[in-house]
Amino acid sequence: MIRFIPIIAGRLKKRQEEILESQDIEIRLLIDAIFRKYGYDFRNYSQAHIKRRILNRFQLSGLNTISEMTHKVLYDSDFVDKILLDLSITVTEMFRDPTFYKAVRQSVLPILRSAPFVKIWHAGCASGEEVYSMAIMLKEEGLLHKTQIYATDFNPVIIKYARKAEYPISRIKEFTISYQKAGGTRSFSDYYTADHKSAKLNDNLKQNIVFDNHNLVTDSVFAEINLVVCRNVLIYFDRQLQDKVIGLFMDSMPGGGFLCLGSKETLQFSTHNESFEPVVEHERVYIKKYS
Amino acid sequence: MIKRKNFQAVAIGSSAGGLNALKTVFTELDKKFPLPIIIVQHISADTDSYLPSLLDNLKKIKVKEADEKETPQKGIAYIAPPNYHLLIESDRSFTLTVGERVNYARPSIDVLFETAAEAYSDGLIGIILTGANNDGSRGLKKIREMGGLTIVQDPEEAEAEAMPASALEATNVDHVMKLKNIAKFLNSII
Ligand SMILES: C[S@@+](CC[C@H](N)C(=O)[O-])C[C@H]1O[C@@H](n2cnc3c(N)ncnc32)[C@H](O)[C@@H]1O
Numbered sequence: 001m002i003r004f005i006p007i008i009a010g011r012l013k014k015r016q017e018e019i020l021e022s023q024d025i026e027i028r029l030l031i032d033a034i035f036r037k038y039g040y041d042f043r044n045y046s047q048a049h050i051k052r053r054i055l056n057r058f059q060l061s062g063l064n065t066i067s068e069m070t071h072k073v074l075y076d077s078d079f080v081d082k083i084l085l086d087l088s089i090t091v092t093e094m095f096r097d098p099t100f101y102k103a104v105r106q107s108v109l110p111i112l113r114s115a116p117f118v119k120i121w122h123a124g125c126a127s128g129e130e131v132y133s134m135a136i137m138l139k140e141e142g143l144l145h146k147t148q149i150y151a152t153d154f155n156p157v158i159i160k161y162a163r164k165a166e167y168p169i170s171r172i173k174e175f176t177i178s179y180q181k182a183g184g185t186r187s188f189s190d191y192y193t194a195d196h197k198s199a200k201l202n203d204n205l206k207q208n209i210v211f212d213n214h215n216l217v218t219d220s221v222f223a224e225i226n227l228v229v230c231r232n233v234l235i236y237f238d239r240q241l242q243d244k245v246i247g248l249f250m251d252s253m254p255g256g257g258f259l260c261l262g263s264k265e266t267l268q269f270s271t272h273n274e275s276f277e278p279v280v281e282h283e284r285v286y287i288k289k290y291s
Numbered sequence: 292m293i294k295r296k297n298f299q300a301v302a303i304g305s306s307a308g309g310l311n312a313l314k315t316v317f318t319e320l321d322k323k324f325p326l327p328i329i330i331v332q333h334i335s336a337d338t339d340s341y342l343p344s345l346l347d348n349l350k351k352i353k354v355k356e357a358d359e360k361e362t363p364q365k366g367i368a369y370i371a372p373p374n375y376h377l378l379i380e381s382d383r384s385f386t387l388t389v390g391e392r393v394n395y396a397r398p399s400i401d402v403l404f405e406t407a408a409e410a411y412s413d414g415l416i417g418i419i420l421t422g423a424n425n426d427g428s429r430g431l432k433k434i435r436e437m438g439g440l441t442i443v444q445d446p447e448e449a450e451a452e453a454m455p456a457s458a459l460e461a462t463n464v465d466h467v468m469k470l471k472n473i474a475k476f477l478n479s480i481i
Contacts, residue, residue, distance in 0.1 A: 012438070013412065013413055013437070013438040016412070016436060016437055016438070017412065020409060024381075046378070046380065046386040046388070047380055047381060048378040048379060048380045048381070048386050048406045048409075048410075049378060049386055049388055049390075052378070052402070052405075052406070053390075089388060089389065089390045089391075091389055091390060091391055232389050235359055235386070235387050235388060235389075236386075236388065239360060262389075264358070264359050264372060264375060264387050265359065266358075266359075269360070
Protein backbone atom coordinates (compact mmCIF):
# COMPACT_ATOMS: atom_id res chain seq x y z
CA MET A 1 0.00 0.00 0.00
CA ILE A 2 2.00 2.87 -1.38
CA ARG A 3 -0.27 5.56 -0.05
CA PHE A 4 0.82 5.26 3.56
CA ILE A 5 4.42 5.96 2.79
CA PRO A 6 4.12 9.70 3.28
CA ILE A 7 6.95 10.83 0.99
CA ILE A 8 5.74 8.93 -2.04
CA ALA A 9 2.13 9.86 -1.32
CA GLY A 10 3.16 13.48 -1.05
CA ARG A 11 5.03 13.34 -4.35
CA LEU A 12 2.12 11.65 -6.08
CA LYS A 13 -0.24 14.31 -4.86
CA LYS A 14 2.09 17.06 -5.98
CA ARG A 15 2.34 15.54 -9.45
CA GLN A 16 -1.44 15.24 -9.66
CA GLU A 17 -1.81 18.88 -8.74
CA GLU A 18 0.74 19.98 -11.30
CA ILE A 19 -1.02 18.02 -14.02
CA LEU A 20 -4.31 19.57 -13.00
CA GLU A 21 -2.86 23.05 -13.10
CA SER A 22 -1.46 22.55 -16.59
CA GLN A 23 -4.71 21.01 -17.76
CA ASP A 24 -6.65 24.02 -16.51
CA ILE A 25 -4.35 26.32 -18.43
CA GLU A 26 -4.78 24.27 -21.60
CA ILE A 27 -8.55 24.42 -21.23
CA ARG A 28 -8.47 28.16 -20.74
CA LEU A 29 -6.39 28.54 -23.90
CA LEU A 30 -8.88 26.41 -25.83
CA ILE A 31 -11.81 28.52 -24.59
CA ASP A 32 -9.88 31.63 -25.55
CA ALA A 33 -9.23 30.28 -29.04
CA ILE A 34 -12.95 29.55 -29.55
CA PHE A 35 -13.78 33.09 -28.50
CA ARG A 36 -11.19 34.77 -30.71
CA LYS A 37 -11.90 32.71 -33.77
CA TYR A 38 -15.65 32.18 -33.56
CA GLY A 39 -16.93 34.79 -31.11
CA TYR A 40 -18.53 32.32 -28.69
CA ASP A 41 -17.58 33.48 -25.23
CA PHE A 42 -17.48 30.74 -22.58
CA ARG A 43 -15.03 32.52 -20.32
CA ASN A 44 -17.64 33.23 -17.65
CA TYR A 45 -19.34 29.84 -17.71
CA SER A 46 -19.04 27.38 -14.84
CA GLN A 47 -15.47 26.12 -15.05
CA ALA A 48 -16.25 22.70 -13.60
CA HIS A 49 -18.95 22.20 -16.22
CA ILE A 50 -16.80 23.40 -19.13
CA LYS A 51 -13.94 21.20 -18.02
CA ARG A 52 -16.06 18.05 -17.85
CA ARG A 53 -17.46 18.64 -21.29
CA ILE A 54 -14.08 19.39 -22.86
CA LEU A 55 -12.43 16.35 -21.28
CA ASN A 56 -15.32 14.26 -22.49
CA ARG A 57 -14.80 15.44 -26.06
CA PHE A 58 -11.05 15.01 -25.64
CA GLN A 59 -11.49 11.35 -24.75
CA LEU A 60 -13.72 10.77 -27.78
CA SER A 61 -11.41 12.69 -30.11
CA GLY A 62 -8.45 10.33 -30.03
CA LEU A 63 -6.12 13.34 -29.83
CA ASN A 64 -3.09 13.27 -27.55
CA THR A 65 -3.37 16.57 -25.72
CA ILE A 66 -5.90 19.31 -25.14
CA SER A 67 -3.57 21.67 -26.94
CA GLU A 68 -4.02 19.49 -30.03
CA MET A 69 -7.73 20.09 -29.62
CA THR A 70 -7.10 23.81 -29.69
CA HIS A 71 -5.27 23.43 -32.98
CA LYS A 72 -8.08 21.35 -34.43
CA VAL A 73 -10.66 23.88 -33.27
CA LEU A 74 -8.85 26.63 -35.13
CA TYR A 75 -8.60 24.77 -38.43
CA ASP A 76 -11.58 22.42 -38.51
CA SER A 77 -15.00 24.05 -38.36
CA ASP A 78 -16.85 20.72 -38.11
CA PHE A 79 -14.95 20.05 -34.93
CA VAL A 80 -15.96 23.37 -33.48
CA ASP A 81 -19.62 22.58 -34.14
CA LYS A 82 -19.21 19.46 -32.05
CA ILE A 83 -17.59 21.32 -29.20
CA LEU A 84 -20.28 23.95 -29.36
CA LEU A 85 -22.93 21.29 -28.91
CA ASP A 86 -20.92 19.77 -26.05
CA LEU A 87 -20.78 23.09 -24.26
CA SER A 88 -24.39 24.01 -24.99
CA ILE A 89 -26.20 21.26 -23.06
CA THR A 90 -29.39 21.29 -25.07
CA VAL A 91 -31.23 18.77 -22.91
CA THR A 92 -34.87 19.86 -22.65
CA GLU A 93 -38.41 18.53 -22.67
CA MET A 94 -42.02 19.62 -23.15
CA PHE A 95 -43.72 20.98 -20.04
CA ARG A 96 -40.54 20.51 -17.99
CA ASP A 97 -41.57 21.20 -14.37
CA PRO A 98 -45.36 21.02 -14.95
CA THR A 99 -46.08 23.10 -11.85
CA PHE A 100 -44.22 25.99 -13.45
CA TYR A 101 -46.55 25.95 -16.46
CA LYS A 102 -49.51 25.73 -14.15
CA ALA A 103 -48.28 28.83 -12.33
CA VAL A 104 -47.89 30.75 -15.58
CA ARG A 105 -51.35 29.70 -16.68
CA GLN A 106 -52.86 30.83 -13.39
CA SER A 107 -50.86 33.93 -12.53
CA VAL A 108 -49.41 35.39 -15.73
CA LEU A 109 -51.70 34.63 -18.67
CA PRO A 110 -54.82 36.22 -17.08
CA ILE A 111 -52.91 39.50 -16.86
CA LEU A 112 -51.58 39.26 -20.41
CA ARG A 113 -55.12 38.65 -21.64
CA SER A 114 -56.00 42.30 -21.21
CA ALA A 115 -53.15 43.46 -23.47
CA PRO A 116 -53.98 44.14 -27.12
CA PHE A 117 -50.82 42.40 -28.25
CA VAL A 118 -48.36 40.14 -26.43
CA LYS A 119 -44.63 39.65 -27.00
CA ILE A 120 -42.83 36.66 -25.46
CA TRP A 121 -39.12 35.89 -25.60
CA HIS A 122 -37.80 32.40 -24.94
CA ALA A 123 -34.05 32.83 -24.45
CA GLY A 124 -32.01 29.62 -24.69
CA CYS A 125 -34.90 27.66 -26.20
CA ALA A 126 -32.75 24.67 -27.29
CA SER A 127 -34.72 22.31 -29.57
CA GLY A 128 -37.98 24.17 -28.98
CA GLU A 129 -39.96 21.95 -26.63
CA GLU A 130 -40.40 24.76 -24.10
CA VAL A 131 -41.60 27.17 -26.78
CA TYR A 132 -44.21 24.78 -28.18
CA SER A 133 -45.39 24.00 -24.66
CA MET A 134 -46.03 27.69 -24.18
CA ALA A 135 -47.75 27.94 -27.57
CA ILE A 136 -50.10 25.10 -26.64
CA MET A 137 -50.96 26.79 -23.39
CA LEU A 138 -51.54 30.13 -25.11
CA LYS A 139 -53.80 28.45 -27.62
CA GLU A 140 -55.87 26.84 -24.90
CA GLU A 141 -56.18 30.18 -23.14
CA GLY A 142 -57.20 31.94 -26.38
CA LEU A 143 -54.06 34.09 -26.52
CA LEU A 144 -51.96 32.57 -29.26
CA HIS A 145 -53.51 34.56 -32.11
CA LYS A 146 -52.43 37.87 -30.60
CA THR A 147 -49.00 36.75 -29.44
CA GLN A 148 -45.61 37.09 -31.09
CA ILE A 149 -43.02 34.64 -29.74
CA TYR A 150 -39.30 35.13 -30.25
CA ALA A 151 -37.41 31.90 -29.61
CA THR A 152 -33.65 32.24 -29.53
CA ASP A 153 -30.57 30.17 -28.86
CA PHE A 154 -26.90 30.77 -29.65
CA ASN A 155 -26.50 27.35 -31.18
CA PRO A 156 -27.50 27.35 -34.87
CA VAL A 157 -27.67 23.57 -35.08
CA ILE A 158 -30.23 23.30 -32.29
CA ILE A 159 -32.33 26.16 -33.72
CA LYS A 160 -32.75 24.12 -36.89
CA TYR A 161 -34.20 21.27 -34.85
CA ALA A 162 -36.47 23.68 -33.05
CA ARG A 163 -37.94 24.95 -36.34
CA LYS A 164 -38.74 21.42 -37.45
CA ALA A 165 -40.91 20.70 -34.39
CA GLU A 166 -40.38 17.00 -34.79
CA TYR A 167 -39.57 14.83 -31.80
CA PRO A 168 -38.83 11.13 -31.32
CA ILE A 169 -42.00 9.17 -30.70
CA SER A 170 -40.34 7.60 -27.67
CA ARG A 171 -40.63 10.89 -25.82
CA ILE A 172 -44.33 11.45 -26.37
CA LYS A 173 -45.47 9.44 -23.37
CA GLU A 174 -43.40 11.55 -20.99
CA PHE A 175 -44.56 14.78 -22.70
CA THR A 176 -48.19 13.67 -22.43
CA ILE A 177 -47.93 13.03 -18.71
CA SER A 178 -46.31 16.40 -18.13
CA TYR A 179 -48.91 18.14 -20.31
CA GLN A 180 -51.65 16.71 -18.13
CA LYS A 181 -49.86 17.61 -14.91
CA ALA A 182 -49.40 21.14 -16.25
CA GLY A 183 -53.16 21.57 -16.42
CA GLY A 184 -53.67 20.92 -20.15
CA THR A 185 -57.37 21.07 -21.00
CA ARG A 186 -57.47 18.80 -24.03
CA SER A 187 -55.88 15.62 -25.24
CA PHE A 188 -52.18 16.05 -25.97
CA SER A 189 -52.56 13.97 -29.13
CA ASP A 190 -54.62 16.84 -30.62
CA TYR A 191 -51.35 18.69 -31.11
CA TYR A 192 -49.29 16.30 -33.22
CA THR A 193 -49.35 13.72 -35.97
CA ALA A 194 -47.21 10.66 -35.46
CA ASP A 195 -45.67 7.87 -37.48
CA HIS A 196 -43.69 4.97 -36.07
CA LYS A 197 -40.60 7.09 -35.62
CA SER A 198 -41.52 10.62 -34.74
CA ALA A 199 -44.26 13.02 -33.77
CA LYS A 200 -44.61 16.27 -35.65
CA LEU A 201 -46.31 19.16 -33.89
CA ASN A 202 -49.13 20.91 -35.76
CA ASP A 203 -48.10 23.79 -37.99
CA ASN A 204 -50.67 26.15 -36.51
CA LEU A 205 -48.67 26.18 -33.28
CA LYS A 206 -45.75 27.66 -35.18
CA GLN A 207 -47.54 30.51 -36.89
CA ASN A 208 -46.52 33.22 -34.47
CA ILE A 209 -43.08 31.94 -33.54
CA VAL A 210 -39.85 33.35 -34.94
CA PHE A 211 -36.75 31.26 -34.28
CA ASP A 212 -33.43 33.04 -34.42
CA ASN A 213 -29.81 32.93 -33.34
CA HIS A 214 -29.06 35.13 -30.37
CA ASN A 215 -26.14 35.00 -27.96
CA LEU A 216 -27.03 36.23 -24.48
CA VAL A 217 -23.39 37.03 -23.73
CA THR A 218 -22.59 39.11 -26.77
CA ASP A 219 -25.84 40.21 -28.48
CA SER A 220 -28.20 43.02 -27.58
CA VAL A 221 -31.67 43.60 -26.15
CA PHE A 222 -35.16 43.01 -27.50
CA ALA A 223 -37.88 45.65 -27.22
CA GLU A 224 -41.09 45.78 -25.20
CA ILE A 225 -41.27 42.13 -24.22
CA ASN A 226 -44.19 41.24 -21.92
CA LEU A 227 -42.83 37.87 -20.82
CA VAL A 228 -39.23 36.64 -20.84
CA VAL A 229 -38.72 32.92 -20.30
CA CYS A 230 -35.11 31.91 -19.69
CA ARG A 231 -34.91 28.58 -17.95
CA ASN A 232 -31.87 26.45 -17.16
CA VAL A 233 -29.45 28.71 -18.97
CA LEU A 234 -28.25 31.04 -16.21
CA ILE A 235 -27.16 28.10 -14.04
CA TYR A 236 -24.21 27.67 -16.40
CA PHE A 237 -23.04 31.26 -15.90
CA ASP A 238 -20.98 32.76 -13.09
CA ARG A 239 -22.62 35.44 -10.93
CA GLN A 240 -21.15 38.31 -12.89
CA LEU A 241 -22.47 37.00 -16.20
CA GLN A 242 -25.82 36.14 -14.64
CA ASP A 243 -26.16 39.74 -13.58
CA LYS A 244 -25.27 41.03 -16.99
CA VAL A 245 -27.86 38.81 -18.67
CA ILE A 246 -30.59 39.62 -16.14
CA GLY A 247 -29.81 43.28 -16.90
CA LEU A 248 -30.36 42.50 -20.57
CA PHE A 249 -33.78 41.03 -19.79
CA MET A 250 -34.63 44.01 -17.64
CA ASP A 251 -33.81 46.39 -20.46
CA SER A 252 -35.97 44.34 -22.83
CA MET A 253 -39.19 44.75 -20.87
CA PRO A 254 -41.38 47.56 -19.57
CA GLY A 255 -42.51 47.78 -15.95
CA GLY A 256 -45.06 45.03 -15.35
CA GLY A 257 -43.19 42.64 -17.63
CA PHE A 258 -42.74 39.07 -16.40
CA LEU A 259 -39.51 37.12 -16.05
CA CYS A 260 -39.44 33.34 -15.60
CA LEU A 261 -36.34 31.41 -14.58
CA GLY A 262 -35.60 27.70 -14.05
CA SER A 263 -36.54 25.98 -10.78
CA LYS A 264 -33.02 26.21 -9.40
CA GLU A 265 -32.35 29.77 -10.55
CA THR A 266 -33.18 32.75 -8.40
CA LEU A 267 -32.97 36.54 -8.48
CA GLN A 268 -32.28 36.57 -4.77
CA PHE A 269 -28.54 37.13 -5.12
CA SER A 270 -28.66 39.33 -8.18
CA THR A 271 -27.82 43.03 -8.10
CA HIS A 272 -31.10 43.51 -9.99
CA ASN A 273 -33.17 41.83 -7.28
CA GLU A 274 -34.64 45.17 -6.17
CA SER A 275 -36.07 45.81 -9.62
CA PHE A 276 -38.30 42.75 -9.52
CA GLU A 277 -40.98 41.31 -7.30
CA PRO A 278 -41.81 37.63 -7.04
CA VAL A 279 -45.21 36.64 -8.44
CA VAL A 280 -44.92 32.92 -7.70
CA GLU A 281 -41.64 32.75 -5.83
CA HIS A 282 -41.38 28.98 -5.66
CA GLU A 283 -41.78 28.69 -9.45
CA ARG A 284 -39.38 31.56 -10.12
CA VAL A 285 -41.95 33.82 -11.74
CA TYR A 286 -41.10 37.51 -11.26
CA ILE A 287 -42.57 40.84 -12.35
CA LYS A 288 -40.56 43.95 -13.14
CA LYS A 289 -41.48 46.86 -10.91
CA TYR A 290 -42.73 50.11 -12.38
CA SER A 291 -39.98 52.62 -11.70
CA MET B 292 -8.79 4.11 13.24
CA ILE B 293 -6.53 5.94 10.90
CA LYS B 294 -5.76 9.39 12.20
CA ARG B 295 -5.53 11.75 9.30
CA LYS B 296 -5.22 15.43 9.21
CA ASN B 297 -7.06 18.25 7.63
CA PHE B 298 -10.16 16.68 6.25
CA GLN B 299 -12.30 19.35 4.71
CA ALA B 300 -15.39 17.65 3.34
CA VAL B 301 -17.25 14.37 3.01
CA ALA B 302 -18.90 13.22 -0.23
CA ILE B 303 -21.43 10.38 -0.09
CA GLY B 304 -23.01 8.48 -2.99
CA SER B 305 -25.94 6.12 -2.54
CA SER B 306 -28.64 4.55 -4.67
CA ALA B 307 -31.10 1.67 -4.13
CA GLY B 308 -31.50 1.23 -0.38
CA GLY B 309 -29.82 4.55 0.19
CA LEU B 310 -32.59 6.21 2.16
CA ASN B 311 -32.31 3.66 4.95
CA ALA B 312 -28.54 3.63 4.80
CA LEU B 313 -28.31 7.41 5.04
CA LYS B 314 -30.81 7.40 7.87
CA THR B 315 -28.70 4.88 9.78
CA VAL B 316 -25.53 6.95 9.34
CA PHE B 317 -27.20 10.25 10.15
CA THR B 318 -28.93 8.87 13.24
CA GLU B 319 -25.53 8.01 14.67
CA LEU B 320 -23.85 11.22 13.59
CA ASP B 321 -22.55 13.69 16.14
CA LYS B 322 -24.50 16.95 16.35
CA LYS B 323 -21.21 18.77 16.26
CA PHE B 324 -19.86 17.06 13.15
CA PRO B 325 -17.23 19.50 11.91
CA LEU B 326 -17.25 19.12 8.09
CA PRO B 327 -19.64 19.78 5.23
CA ILE B 328 -21.24 16.60 3.87
CA ILE B 329 -22.27 16.52 0.21
CA ILE B 330 -24.63 13.78 -0.91
CA VAL B 331 -25.90 12.34 -4.17
CA GLN B 332 -28.75 9.89 -3.64
CA HIS B 333 -30.29 8.54 -6.85
CA ILE B 334 -33.93 9.43 -6.89
CA SER B 335 -36.49 9.44 -9.66
CA ALA B 336 -36.75 12.76 -11.45
CA ASP B 337 -40.35 13.56 -10.63
CA THR B 338 -40.42 12.72 -6.95
CA ASP B 339 -40.54 15.64 -4.61
CA SER B 340 -37.28 15.92 -2.81
CA TYR B 341 -38.26 14.87 0.68
CA LEU B 342 -34.85 13.43 1.54
CA PRO B 343 -33.43 16.68 2.97
CA SER B 344 -36.32 17.11 5.41
CA LEU B 345 -36.27 13.41 6.27
CA LEU B 346 -32.63 13.62 7.36
CA ASP B 347 -33.00 17.08 8.82
CA ASN B 348 -35.80 15.81 11.06
CA LEU B 349 -33.37 13.43 12.73
CA LYS B 350 -32.16 16.59 14.49
CA LYS B 351 -28.51 15.71 14.17
CA ILE B 352 -26.82 18.09 11.78
CA LYS B 353 -28.65 20.51 9.51
CA VAL B 354 -29.57 18.96 6.15
CA LYS B 355 -30.71 20.93 3.11
CA GLU B 356 -30.90 20.75 -0.67
CA ALA B 357 -27.82 22.12 -2.44
CA ASP B 358 -28.46 25.54 -3.99
CA GLU B 359 -26.83 26.87 -7.10
CA LYS B 360 -23.56 28.74 -6.28
CA GLU B 361 -23.83 27.99 -2.57
CA THR B 362 -20.55 27.34 -0.77
CA PRO B 363 -20.75 24.35 1.58
CA GLN B 364 -20.34 25.17 5.26
CA LYS B 365 -19.02 23.12 8.16
CA GLY B 366 -21.54 20.96 9.93
CA ILE B 367 -24.20 21.14 7.22
CA ALA B 368 -25.19 18.32 4.86
CA TYR B 369 -26.21 19.15 1.29
CA ILE B 370 -28.23 16.91 -1.00
CA ALA B 371 -28.22 17.17 -4.79
CA PRO B 372 -31.70 18.14 -6.04
CA PRO B 373 -33.55 15.55 -8.15
CA ASN B 374 -32.88 15.87 -11.89
CA TYR B 375 -29.74 18.03 -11.57
CA HIS B 376 -26.08 17.11 -11.55
CA LEU B 377 -24.16 18.62 -8.66
CA LEU B 378 -20.61 19.82 -9.44
CA ILE B 379 -18.02 21.45 -7.18
CA GLU B 380 -16.05 24.38 -8.59
CA SER B 381 -12.42 24.98 -7.71
CA ASP B 382 -13.58 27.75 -5.32
CA ARG B 383 -15.77 24.99 -3.81
CA SER B 384 -19.09 26.55 -4.69
CA PHE B 385 -21.87 24.37 -6.11
CA THR B 386 -22.88 24.28 -9.76
CA LEU B 387 -26.11 22.56 -10.81
CA THR B 388 -26.57 21.39 -14.40
CA VAL B 389 -29.28 19.65 -16.37
CA GLY B 390 -26.93 17.84 -18.76
CA GLU B 391 -27.32 14.28 -20.01
CA ARG B 392 -27.58 11.48 -17.54
CA VAL B 393 -24.29 9.90 -16.53
CA ASN B 394 -24.47 6.16 -15.78
CA TYR B 395 -28.22 6.52 -16.41
CA ALA B 396 -28.37 8.85 -13.45
CA ARG B 397 -29.01 12.52 -12.81
CA PRO B 398 -27.72 13.46 -10.31
CA SER B 399 -24.73 11.20 -10.88
CA ILE B 400 -22.32 10.23 -8.13
CA ASP B 401 -19.36 10.22 -10.55
CA VAL B 402 -20.04 13.84 -11.51
CA LEU B 403 -20.02 14.93 -7.85
CA PHE B 404 -17.04 12.81 -6.85
CA GLU B 405 -14.82 13.70 -9.81
CA THR B 406 -15.32 17.43 -9.40
CA ALA B 407 -15.12 17.28 -5.59
CA ALA B 408 -11.86 15.31 -5.82
CA GLU B 409 -10.28 18.16 -7.72
CA ALA B 410 -11.72 20.88 -5.51
CA TYR B 411 -10.73 19.29 -2.18
CA SER B 412 -7.86 17.01 -3.30
CA ASP B 413 -6.55 15.13 -0.23
CA GLY B 414 -9.00 16.91 2.07
CA LEU B 415 -11.90 14.82 0.83
CA ILE B 416 -13.46 11.68 2.24
CA GLY B 417 -15.46 9.75 -0.38
CA ILE B 418 -18.04 7.17 0.69
CA ILE B 419 -20.00 4.73 -1.49
CA LEU B 420 -23.08 3.14 0.06
CA THR B 421 -25.66 0.65 -1.17
CA GLY B 422 -26.85 0.66 -4.81
CA ALA B 423 -27.75 -1.53 -7.76
CA ASN B 424 -25.52 0.01 -10.44
CA ASN B 425 -21.91 1.14 -10.81
CA ASP B 426 -22.20 4.91 -10.53
CA GLY B 427 -19.52 6.37 -8.28
CA SER B 428 -16.76 3.87 -9.06
CA ARG B 429 -14.87 6.21 -11.36
CA GLY B 430 -15.34 9.08 -8.98
CA LEU B 431 -14.07 7.15 -5.99
CA LYS B 432 -10.99 6.17 -7.96
CA LYS B 433 -10.38 9.80 -8.73
CA ILE B 434 -10.75 10.76 -5.07
CA ARG B 435 -8.09 8.24 -4.20
CA GLU B 436 -5.78 9.45 -6.96
CA MET B 437 -6.05 12.94 -5.56
CA GLY B 438 -5.00 11.67 -2.14
CA GLY B 439 -8.44 11.63 -0.54
CA LEU B 440 -9.71 8.92 1.79
CA THR B 441 -12.04 6.28 0.37
CA ILE B 442 -14.64 4.25 2.22
CA VAL B 443 -17.09 1.67 0.88
CA GLN B 444 -20.02 0.12 2.69
CA ASP B 445 -19.51 -3.60 3.21
CA PRO B 446 -21.39 -5.15 0.25
CA GLU B 447 -22.57 -7.95 2.49
CA GLU B 448 -24.45 -5.50 4.62
CA ALA B 449 -25.69 -3.34 1.74
CA GLU B 450 -29.33 -3.62 0.67
CA ALA B 451 -28.03 -3.67 -2.93
CA GLU B 452 -24.45 -4.86 -3.28
CA ALA B 453 -23.62 -3.98 -6.90
CA MET B 454 -22.52 -0.40 -6.35
CA PRO B 455 -20.21 -0.98 -3.39
CA ALA B 456 -18.86 -4.14 -5.05
CA SER B 457 -18.12 -2.25 -8.25
CA ALA B 458 -16.35 0.51 -6.29
CA LEU B 459 -14.19 -2.09 -4.53
CA GLU B 460 -13.25 -3.55 -7.87
CA ALA B 461 -12.35 -0.17 -9.36
CA THR B 462 -10.19 1.10 -6.50
CA ASN B 463 -7.94 -0.12 -3.80
CA VAL B 464 -10.11 1.55 -1.17
CA ASP B 465 -8.95 2.51 2.30
CA HIS B 466 -11.81 1.08 4.34
CA VAL B 467 -14.67 -1.35 3.89
CA MET B 468 -17.08 -0.76 6.74
CA LYS B 469 -20.55 -1.42 8.02
CA LEU B 470 -22.81 1.62 8.34
CA LYS B 471 -22.46 1.82 12.12
CA ASN B 472 -18.69 1.94 11.78
CA ILE B 473 -18.82 4.53 9.04
CA ALA B 474 -20.77 6.76 11.44
CA LYS B 475 -18.31 5.99 14.23
CA PHE B 476 -15.41 6.80 11.98
CA LEU B 477 -16.94 10.12 10.95
CA ASN B 478 -17.55 10.98 14.59
CA SER B 479 -13.88 10.36 15.34
CA ILE B 480 -12.90 13.24 13.09
CA ILE B 481 -12.19 16.36 15.07
C1 LIG C 1 -30.41 23.21 -20.79
S1 LIG C 1 -30.95 24.11 -22.20
C2 LIG C 1 -32.45 24.80 -21.61
C3 LIG C 1 -33.60 24.60 -22.56
C4 LIG C 1 -34.93 25.08 -22.05
N1 LIG C 1 -34.94 26.50 -21.76
C5 LIG C 1 -35.37 24.27 -20.84
O1 LIG C 1 -35.30 24.78 -19.72
O2 LIG C 1 -35.74 23.13 -20.99
C6 LIG C 1 -29.81 25.45 -22.27
C7 LIG C 1 -29.79 26.17 -23.61
O3 LIG C 1 -29.12 27.42 -23.46
C8 LIG C 1 -28.40 27.69 -24.60
N2 LIG C 1 -27.35 28.67 -24.31
C9 LIG C 1 -26.23 28.51 -23.56
N3 LIG C 1 -25.50 29.63 -23.56
C10 LIG C 1 -26.19 30.54 -24.31
C11 LIG C 1 -25.93 31.89 -24.69
N4 LIG C 1 -24.82 32.51 -24.31
N5 LIG C 1 -26.83 32.52 -25.47
C12 LIG C 1 -27.97 31.89 -25.86
N6 LIG C 1 -28.25 30.62 -25.55
C13 LIG C 1 -27.37 29.94 -24.79
C14 LIG C 1 -27.85 26.32 -25.02
O4 LIG C 1 -27.52 26.27 -26.39
C15 LIG C 1 -29.02 25.39 -24.67
O5 LIG C 1 -29.83 25.15 -25.78
